Amino acid sequence: MNGLAITSLVVGIVCCIPPLGLVLGLIALSQIKRNGNRGKGMAIAGSILSGLSTALVLTALLTGGIGDAVDGFRKGVKEAARSRSTLDLRKEDCFDVPGTELEQETANVRVVDCAKPHDGEVTGSFELEESGAWPGEAAVEPIAERRCAELNDAYVSDPSAVPGNASTYYYMPSRRSWRLGDHKVTCSYAAVDGKLTGSLRAGSESAPSAGASGV
Secondary structure: HHHHHHHHHHHHOOOOOOOHHHHHHHHHHHHHHHHHHOOOOHHHHHHHHHHHHHHHHHHHHHOOOHHHHHHHHHHHHHHHHHHHHOOOHOOOOOEEEEOOOOOOOEEEEEEEEOOOEEOEEEEEEEOOOOOOOOHHHHHHHHHHHHHHHHHHHHHHHOOOHHHOEEEEEEEEOOHHHHOOOEEEEEEEEEOOOOEOOOOOOOOOOOOOOOOOOOO
């Protein structure tokens, strides 16, 4: 059995370096004709498959398909990098929530530039002192409301500069995440309608001017 014929078929099947399988197949056919080895069918099949792969690659290059695929891959990587679990949000992060409803149970948000329109801005976080079984939303919400209001007030230097559409918002543990050790509440200012633009951080150069409203 001619070894190059086998290699040509394998390369043709996996589309690894398309022209390679075609070249190996032609060489194998020449050796088989000269030496009488077996594997002519494999060499022909490998050459055909590699020829088709080569044609597809050339077509993609000529039509810009490869560039579109690369751009799509890069875009996907960037989107994945911006996506962040609500458990991993940090102070001063600005974010957008998936969908159109702000008041929903959300596991992941998209971190964005604070200078661009966004749904919310993290002002800080704290750990709940409760231990044992999940205390329930009714027990956690009053604590979150009070502590997050304090963190929000400390986050901005001038409360009057907070846009009228910004309100206290927080992510708290769910029953499921509590069992996994998540006892953290993440606080933020979030837009109850429209969007926020610019950071609300005390002393931030991108903080909105007094009386600014969401976009």
